[in-house]
Structures are given as structure tokens and as C-alpha cells.
Amino acid sequence: MPLPRPAPGTGRWWVVGIVGCTIGVALATWWGLASSLGRVTYTDTGYKVLDNRSVRVEFDVHRPDGQAVTCRLKALDTTFGVVGVLDVDVPASSERSVHRVAVVRTASMAVTGVVDRCDPVGQGR
Known part of the structure; x- marks a missing residue:
């Protein structure tokens, strides 16, 4: 045909x-x-509610070589309200990807911990 x-x-x-x-x-x-x-990216890798006043957050940061980064972590309650905030500095190094663990102190019981954002040092929002 x-x-x-x-x-x-x-x-x-x-x-x-x-x-x-x-x-x-x-x-x-x-x-x-x-x-x-060439942008900074992050990946949440886990969290654990330690007690009524803290949550542990684990995350990976991917950035260009030699770039210092500041990441903002948030602890959230059952209504997604913010009950804790922590800024974590990731110093410059030759490693493009790094794993970090931080404990966020909270004002009340949190049910999760997340990375809100990661910005190059000097370029925060």
C-alpha cells in the first residue's frame, strides 16, 4: 500500500x-x-523525631566545587506549621556532594523535619 x-x-x-x-x-x-x-541542590534523606522538643534531619547537598552553602531546615507539626528552624552552614570543600545530619530544636512536638532551601553563602533569600 x-x-x-x-x-x-x-x-x-x-x-x-x-x-x-x-x-x-x-x-x-x-x-x-x-x-x-552549577546550581546548589539538596535531597532530604531522612528524619527522626527524637522527643517532644527535637527532630533529627539528614540531607545531602550537591554544589559546585569550592562553594560554601547555608541550608535552612524546618521542623513541622501535624498541620504543617513550623515549630522549629535551623540554619546549617556547609563549608566550602573539594567535594561536590556532602551528607549532613542536624538536630532541630522545636517549640512543640514535630512530626517531620525537612530541608526548606539551600543557598550559596552570600546569596540567601
Whole structure:
């Protein structure tokens, strides 16, 4: 069974459409990579409620070589209200990824501990 052919005179528009889509995909890929490479990222790896006044938070920080980072940890209650906050400094080193453990003191019983954000030193919000 032969494939259908485009109507006469529409071949040029098919080429324009394919080239336009290819350029759009290339630009979207470039923009996505450019906005994420070299940025500080973090991963929550665990938490443990120690008692009514503290929660232990474990996390990994991924950053460019030699970049000092400050991470803000939060302890949350059952209604997702913040009951404790701690800023943790991660000093500059040659390691791109580091694992940290910190204890967040709380005003009341927490049910979870999370990393709110990690910012390069001198670029906090």
C-alpha cells in the first residue's frame, strides 16, 4: 500500500514546520540545562523525631566545587506549621556532594523535619 503524498504546494510548509519544531526543542533543552547546571541542590534523606522538643534531619547537598552553602531546615507539626528552624552552614570543600545530619530544636512536638532551601553563602533569600 503506497503512502499518501502531501497536496501539491504544501511541501515547503512541512519543511518550515519541521525546522521550527527542531529549533524550539533545541532552545528548550539549552534553556533547561543552562538554568540548572552549577546550581546548589539538596535531597532530604531522612528524619527522626527524637522527643517532644527535637527532630533529627539528614540531607545531602550537591554544589559546585569550592562553594560554601547555608541550608535552612524546618521542623513541622501535624498541620504543617513550623515549630522549629535551623540554619546549617556547609563549608566550602573539594567535594561536590556532602551528607549532613542536624538536630532541630522545636517549640512543640514535630512530626517531620525537612530541608526548606539551600543557598550559596552570600546569596540567601
